[in-house]
Amino acid sequence: MAHPEPADLRLDKVLAALADPARLLAVRAPAEQGESPCTGLQQAAGLDISRSTFSHHQRVLREAGVIRVRVDGSRRMFSLRRAELDSCFPGLLDSVLNTAPELLGAR
Amino acid sequence: MAHPEPADLRLDKVLAALADPARLLAVRAPAEQGESPCTGLQQAAGLDISRSTFSHHQRVLREAGVIRVRVDGSRRMFSLRRAELDSCFPGLLDSVLNTAPELLGAR
DNA sequence: TGTATATGTCGATAGACATCGAACACTCCG
DNA sequence: CGGAGTGTTCGATGTCTATCGACATATACA
Numbered sequence: 626m627a628h629p630e631p632a633d634l635r636l637d638k639v640l641a642a643l644a645d646p647a648r649l650l651a652v653r654a655p656a657e658q659g660e661s662p663c664t665g666l667q668q669a670a671g672l673d674i675s676r677s678t679f680s681h682h683q684r685v686l687r688e689a690g691v692i693r694v695r696v697d698g699s700r701r702m703f704s705l706r707r708a709e710l711d712s713c714f715p716g717l718l719d720s721v722l723n724t725a726p727e728l729l730g731a732r
Numbered sequence: 733m734a735h736p737e738p739a740d741l742r743l744d745k746v747l748a749a750l751a752d753p754a755r756l757l758a759v760r761a762p763a764e765q766g767e768s769p770c771t772g773l774q775q776a777a778g779l780d781i782s783r784s785t786f787s788h789h790q791r792v793l794r795e796a797g798v799i800r801v802r803v804d805g806s807r808r809m810f811s812l813r814r815a816e817l818d819s820c821f822p823g824l825l826d827s828v829l830n831t832a833p834e835l836l837g838a839r
Numbered sequence: 840t841g842t843a844t845a846t847g848t849c850g851a852t853a854g855a856c857a858t859c860g861a862a863c864a865c866t867c868c869g
Numbered sequence: 870c871g872g873a874g875t876g877t878t879c880g881a882t883g884t885c886t887a888t889c890g891a892c893a894t895a896t897a898c899a
Contacts, residue, residue, distance in 0.1 A: 626847095636828065637753050637837030644747035645887085663846065678888050680847055685886090699845050699896035713835060716827035721743065724821055730744030752857085770876065785858050787877055792856095806866035806875050 626687075626694060631709040634690040639714065642689035643721055646730040647672055648682050652691065652705065656722050660695075660704040733794075733801060738816040741797040746821065749796035750828055753837040754779055755789050759798065759812065763829050767802075767811040 643649060650670040655661045661669065667679050674682075683703070686692045690709065695702045710718045750756060757777040762768045768776065774786050781789075790810070793799045797816065802809045817825045 634835065635837040636831050636835050637751050637756060640747050640751035640828075644744050644751050646744050647887090649744060664844095674887090675889055676846070677848080677890075681887070684847090701846070714827050714831055716823040716830075720821050720823035720827060721747075723823075724743050728741070728743050728820060730742040754857090771874090781857090782859055783876065784860075784878080788857070791877090808876070 626696075628687060628693060628706075629690045631690075631713060634709065634713045636714060638689040639691060639710070639717070642685050642691050645682070645685075646732050647674060647678075648686055649721070649729045650726075651679075651682060652686065653722060655692065655703050655705050656707075660702045662697075662700045662702055664700075666703055733803075735794060735800060735813075736797045738797075738820060741816065741820045743821060745796040746798060746817070746824070749792050749798050752789070752792075753839050754781060754785075755793055756828070756836045757833075758786075758789060759793065760829060762799065762810050762812050763814075767809045769804075769807045769809055771807075773810055 643652070647670075650672060651666060654666045654669040658669070663679070663683065667674075667676075672679060683692070683694065683701075687694050690706055693704050693706050695704070705718070707718060750759070754777075757779060758773060761773045761776040765776065770786070770790065774781075774783075779786060790799070790801065790808075794801050797813055800811050800813050802811070812825070814825060
């Protein structure tokens with residue numbers, strides 16, 4: 626369960642991680658609610674996908690450095706790596722999170 | 733040679749179009765120099781790829797609504813669709829263009 | 840100690856994508 | 870007209886990605 630260092634964040638990877646409607650939705654829940662458990666996040670995002678697929682998306686976001694995953698008992702708690710992202714790519718996360726849901730893309 | 737209407741821009745498509753080191757480079761030239769011819773743009777971006785590959789990238793950027801292509805004699809002139817992008821996704825383009833070249837990603 | 844809950848991993852599959860060279864189309868200029 | 874310059878399209882190829890179901894793992898709880 627590796628997280629990249631802030632110095633290792635790359636814009637193309639971050640953009641690729643965000644360039645998916647499911648992941649754009651998944652990233653909004655921890656942005657609004659703070660740290661969220663995996664299941665709650667999936668439900669909050671209204672994602673009708675299998676657990677393994679969600680786990681895959683979670684890994685993509687984590688390996689790109691967009692989210693942090695913390696083990697808490699039997700659950701995983703997700704949070705946005707907002708400070709690191711804002712530091713490396715100022716304004717990027719805000720512009721993505723402020724986009725109206727209708728403009729995110731088709732599922 | 734179709735360009736999407738501003739109302740048809742979708743964040744996931746724009747992010748996907750930008751989520752490539754070659755395209756991130758290609759987009760910086762017209763941002764700095766204004767309207768640029770294709771060849772000049774490719775050279776300015778330092779892209780060592782074939783013409784057909786560059787043409788492919790150009791198409792991806794155009795179909796996502798990131799750039800506009802105008803035919804001028806035997807050449808194509810490229811420009812950023814800055815106004816439309818800023819209107820739909822405020823701050824996104826700026827954050828991408830302001831990112832240091834070393835952070836764009838590996839080629 | 841079982842049993843239920845929560846989540847990751849594996850292997851398969853189907854579709855998307857980056858890349859190239861070759862061939863084609865169009866414009867400009869001599 | 871014909872060659873040079875500019876760029877697109879096509880077909881092939883290798884790689885990546887999204888998705889799933891099944892299985893494994895780990896914690897929590899009775």
